[in-house]
Amino acid sequence: MTKKLLILLPEANIHKIKIGNFRKSFRxxxxxxxxxxxxxxxDLDIDISxxxxxxxxxxxxKTYDIVAISIITGTSTRGYELADYxxxxxxTVIMGGVHVKLRPEEAAQYADSIVIGFAEHSWPELLRDYMQGQLKPKYENLKKSFDIMPSPRRDLQKNSGYSIPNTVNATRGCKGSCDFCAVDAAKFGWQTREIDSIIEEIKKIPAKRIVFNDVSMGEDMVYFxxxxxxMIPLKKKWGGLxxxxxxxxxxxxxxxxxxxCSYLLIGFESLNDISLTNMNKGFNRFDExxxxxxxxxSINVILMACFIFGFDEDxxxxxxxxxxxxxxxKVNIPRYAIYTPFPGTKSYKRFSEQGRILHNKWxxxxxxxxVFQPKNMTVEQLDDGFKKAYKDTFxxxxxxxxxxxxxxxxxLTFGGNLAYRIYLKRLYAEQNRIYKP
Ligand code: SF4
Incomplete structure (x- = not known):
């Protein structure tokens, strides 16, 4: 009998417009x-949504036989709610994603089986086991196997919901070790796909504009x-990190x-070289x-630069x-964030030791x-300053x-700035921005 599979990404609030039934992500x-x-x-008789x-x-x-939920830390609470439901x-509920790698015992409480690491081998194996009634509680694979990745099923995606629907992966992971970064904490290492296979995949995408959905695509300059x-003969427009x-x-x-290349997202993070060094991002230099x-x-590439508030030097x-x-x-599209010590990171460990983690409401x-006690300001001052930075910028x-x-x-720049102006309104409208345990 056909089994119904739902693959579910729980709600992530940032960069989203929601008006009644209309939902769109700026991402x-x-x-x-x-x-x-x-x-x-x-060969498995599975109907996929x-x-x-x-x-x-x-x-x-609707009802499903298997529900696979992928979570990052910020979406894990919602993911667990949906898993319970x-x-x-x-x-049968399966959970995977970066947060499961960081907190496997926690995720296991909400799932019949968890997937730790890369899905290329373990996900097909899990589904075969499930179909034979032999599901295991845990599947773990950290073997490098990016090259066996098939082209994504873009036909199942609701394109109109995204600002740019045509995304491609070329690389996975990062060689950096920024102290707040979940990618570093998850120890994904660094992998690249065969360039020929990426180019073939891009050729099949009819759109002019694509985005590389990688966290840091230039870690190996020979490859990059x-x-x-x-990419040159393809005459596409592309963006990436x-x-x-x-x-x-x-x-x-x-x-x-x-x-x-039409836009690049780059983590500037801080204008303070001491903060940059302390977060292990000393290759960024303010004067550069x-x-x-x-x-x-000079080459018409839009800069989306990220800045983080809340470092100990701030x-x-x-x-x-x-x-x-x-x-x-005139940074074309600036983006602000609050320093966030994701579980498993060096900053989480340090703040825990210093008694500065406020709570684990993911x-x-x-x-x-x-989510932590800043050094040179109060929690409220950090939150107010962050919101005001958005307000004064946009x-x-x-x-x-x-x-x-x-x-x-x-x-593209107009769209990005408009999106953040809309986001700003949501920021100021949000109640209970600071969780008090
Ligand atoms: S923040 Fe960026 S550069 Fe630093 S470790 Fe994470 S992905 Fe790499």
């Missing part, structure tokens, strides 16, 4: 659910430059331009930011100083809420000034 489409769908062995709760309502009137309805060279390290190579700018901004502008003037920098240098661990005048500097990529 590019995630690849988790569509890739898991593609990994379902064809996928739901990304950030952009779709869950059809609670579906188990009560008689479904080869990928960019291979890189670290500032890629600009140490003199060929980078030229290849970014020739390969059709200005040069980088000008270089990207004092109350950090908010105004950062906003002034963003305005003066739904607050989304980089938009304060004024109409300031957004316009950043937009006009982006030349032919005007519409």
């Amino acid at each position: 590019e489409a995630p690849l988790t659910a569509t890739t898991l769908a593609a990994l379902v062995p064809e 996928i739901i990304d709760e950030s952009i779709q309502k869950i059809p609670f009137d 579906y188990r009560k309805k008689g479904a 430059k080869a990928l960019l060279r291979a 890189v670290s500032t390290r890629v600009f140490q190579d003199p060929e980078t700018l030229d290849l970014l331009q020739k390969s059709g 930011y200005k040069i980088l901004i000008e270089q990207l502008r 004092t109350l003037d950090v908010f105004e100083n950062t906003v002034s920098f963003v305005k003066e240098y 739904e607050y661990y989304d980089t938009q809420h304060v 004024t109409i005048g300031s957004s316009f000034a950043r937009t006009v500097t982006s030349g032919k990529n005007f519409s």
